[in-house]
Amino acid sequence: MQVYRFTGDTTPDQVLNEAGEVVGELPDQAADLALKWYPFMIFCRRFDERAQLLQRQGRIGTYAPFRGQEAAQIGSFAVLRRTDWVFPTYRELAGLMYHGLEPAHALLKSRGHPDAGRMPEEFRMAPPQIAIAAQILHAVGAGWACKLQQTDDMAVVYFGDGATSEGDFHEGMNFAAVMRLPVVFFCQNNQYAISVPVHRQTASPTIAQKAVAYGVEGVRVDGNDVFAVYQAMRYAADRARRGEGPTLIEAVTYRLGPHTTADDPSRYREAADVERWAVAKDPLVRLRRWLTRQGLWDDERQAACEAEAEARVRQAVAEMEAYPHKSLEEAARHVYAEVPEGLALQLAERGKEAR
Ligand SMILES: Cc1ncc(C[n+]2csc(CCOP(=O)(O)OP(=O)(O)O)c2C)c(N)n1
Numbered sequence: 001m002q003v004y005r006f007t008g009d010t011t012p013d014q015v016l017n018e019a020g021e022v023v024g025e026l027p028d029q030a031a032d033l034a035l036k037w038y039p040f041m042i043f044c045r046r047f048d049e050r051a052q053l054l055q056r057q058g059r060i061g062t063y064a065p066f067r068g069q070e071a072a073q074i075g076s077f078a079v080l081r082r083t084d085w086v087f088p089t090y091r092e093l094a095g096l097m098y099h100g101l102e103p104a105h106a107l108l109k110s111r112g113h114p115d116a117g118r119m120p121e122e123f124r125m126a127p128p129q130i131a132i133a134a135q136i137l138h139a140v141g142a143g144w145a146c147k148l149q150q151t152d153d154m155a156v157v158y159f160g161d162g163a164t165s166e167g168d169f170h171e172g173m174n175f176a177a178v179m180r181l182p183v184v185f186f187c188q189n190n191q192y193a194i195s196v197p198v199h200r201q202t203a204s205p206t207i208a209q210k211a212v213a214y215g216v217e218g219v220r221v222d223g224n225d226v227f228a229v230y231q232a233m234r235y236a237a238d239r240a241r242r243g244e245g246p247t248l249i250e251a252v253t254y255r256l257g258p259h260t261t262a263d264d265p266s267r268y269r270e271a272a273d274v275e276r277w278a279v280a281k282d283p284l285v286r287l288r289r290w291l292t293r294q295g296l297w298d299d300e301r302q303a304a305c306e307a308e309a310e311a312r313v314r315q316a317v318a319e320m321e322a323y324p325h326k327s328l329e330e331a332a333r334h335v336y337a338e339v340p341e342g343l344a345l346q347l348a349e350r351g352k353e354a355r
């Protein structure tokens, strides 16, 4: 009797350990890459903290923090070309801004602004998906189009650990594998789907191993190690562009903030656990340690970089607040080609109230 049982190693790949020491293969031009990435990671961290405060001040609505996941996002987006198709969730703002989305635009979603979902035409970026895992099917379709058009572009879909319990994940993986499509399935395993921890989400020891059943390659990487993420994404992208089919990447990371500004994580997770990830495993701390060892970083640079990040965040907030408002009517018309009767009635009622 042949019994299929997982006997693999669950340790994620690393290039830098938590002390910032090299334990794997650094990419070429690692120093140049790190000097580009690290300041951007600082900017993203400040952006994220500020967005949460803006919500508390009532200046924006619900916001989903990505704090702790900067390396997973920036390390993977760094591999993408402008012509690749990107299908993000609501938690990928660091990656999207790295790809070129204006920070002010990135905040529009939390303002409920109709333009938030209108991604700039110079990118092949779908609007952030809220319905869990639905974008996986769109990405597979885009990957199929890339293949039919015989380009070497690819589609990359971002999703969380929770999304792997949805049917869309299984359908997407299966179809992409059978059709050998150029799709990278990038799962940020941030340990939680709102309050549900990953061990209650799946009985698999890893998410990466789910790839095996579909005939897809699976990679489990330390998502807080920007070099390791970059290497894994390069591997997957090279396979996709060479016509070798899809790869599932599981980036093991941690959501340092709440699920959204409407969530209180102290009700379902231990402060000590959060502290462990926030202190020992912070992706920014790890990269800074490596840069410092290389003699490429010091307190003075850090201070200058923080000041620059602060100025950039300030400017983004000012631009977001100066962005022209839309009327309720325009917001309704933006959603529907023809305003449905119920909504038309409500708009008419509101018009009467305003008079
Ligand atoms: C189809 C669907 N079901 C439920 C929800 C409610 N919901 C919003 S976020 C979320 C958790 C998703 O967790 P995960 O996929 O791990 O992504 P994360 O938020 O951790 O980035 C759920 C259940 C939804 N948006 N869509």
Ligand SMILES: [Mg+2]
Pocket (backbone or CB within 6 Å): 160, 161, 162, 188, 189, 190, 191, 192, 193, 194
């Ligand atoms: Mg999650």
